[in-house]
Structures are given as C-alpha cells and as structure tokens.
Amino acid sequence: MSLLESGENYLETILVLTQRNGSVRSIDVANEMNFTKASVSRAMSILKREEYLCMETDGRLVLTEKGLQKATSVLERHLILTRFINEVLGVPEEIAEKDACRIEHIISPETFDGIKNQLQK
Numbered sequence: 808m809s810l811l812e813s814g815e816n817y818l819e820t821i822l823v824l825t826q827r828n829g830s831v832r833s834i835d836v837a838n839e840m841n842f843t844k845a846s847v848s849r850a851m852s853i854l855k856r857e858e859y860l861c862m863e864t865d866g867r868l869v870l871t872e873k874g875l876q877k878a879t880s881v882l883e884r885h886l887i888l889t890r891f892i893n894e895v896l897g898v899p900e901e902i903a904e905k906d907a908c909r910i911e912h913i914i915s916p917e918t919f920d921g922i923k924n925q926l927q928k
Contacts (some may be wrong), residue, residue, distance in 0.1 A: 812912040815881045822878035830867045884911040891922050
C-alpha cells in the first residue's frame with residue numbers, strides 16, 4: 808500500500824524529532840506539526856497498523872525498519888530539494904523549504920536523481 812503525503816510527513820517528523828531529542832511521543836509530533844492530539848493519535852494508529860512504527864509501553868514512538876527507510880527517503884528528498892531550490896534557483900530559503908515540502912511527495916525518482924546529480928557537480 809502506498810503511503811499518503813500526510814503519512815510521509817508524520818514519518819519524517821518522527822525521524823527529525825528522534826534525531827533532535829533522542830525519543831518522541833505523540834504529543835511531540837502534535838506540537839511540532841501544530842495538529843491536535845486526536846489527529847496525531849489517529850495517524851499513529853494507521854502508521855502502526857501499516858507497520859511503519861511501534862508504540863512502546865511508555866508511549867514512545869519508534870520507527871520500524873520499514874518506517875525508518877521511508878522516513879529517511881522523505882527527509883533526503885526534502886533536504887536535497889530545499890537545497891536545490893535555494894542554491895541553484897536562488898529562491899529564498901523559507902520559500903524553498905515550503906516548496907520542497909510539497910514537491911517531495913510527488914517528484915519521480917528519475918527527476919529527483921537528476922536534481923541530486925546536478926547538486927553533486
């Protein structure tokens with residue numbers, strides 16, 4: 808089953824918060840994304856059911872291997888696209904960041920690889 812944009816955003820946020828804080832709970836995700844606890848709880852149930860994450864008994868969210876792979880992929884697209892839009896196209900970083908966040912979910916692997924290769928030159 809293909810993951811929707813919102814699911815990708817949740818996984819990316821969980822990865823970033825885990826890297827930043829060492830561990831993450833649903834309330835941290837809600838605060839980071841400015842979503843209600845109910846919305847986040849619903850999304851976490853879906854991600855858990857789809858085996859992208861586990862919830863520890865103390866409430867910590869832990870990405871599974873599948874979840875970590877997906878989150879890492881989304882984060883890489885986000886960072887590369889932001890950098891490309893900012894550095895190559897000269898778009899201010901704040902706008903580049905917002906645009907990258909939208910593009911990262913729909914860009915083809917071929918176009919992304921082309922952008923990545925362009926940045927490595």
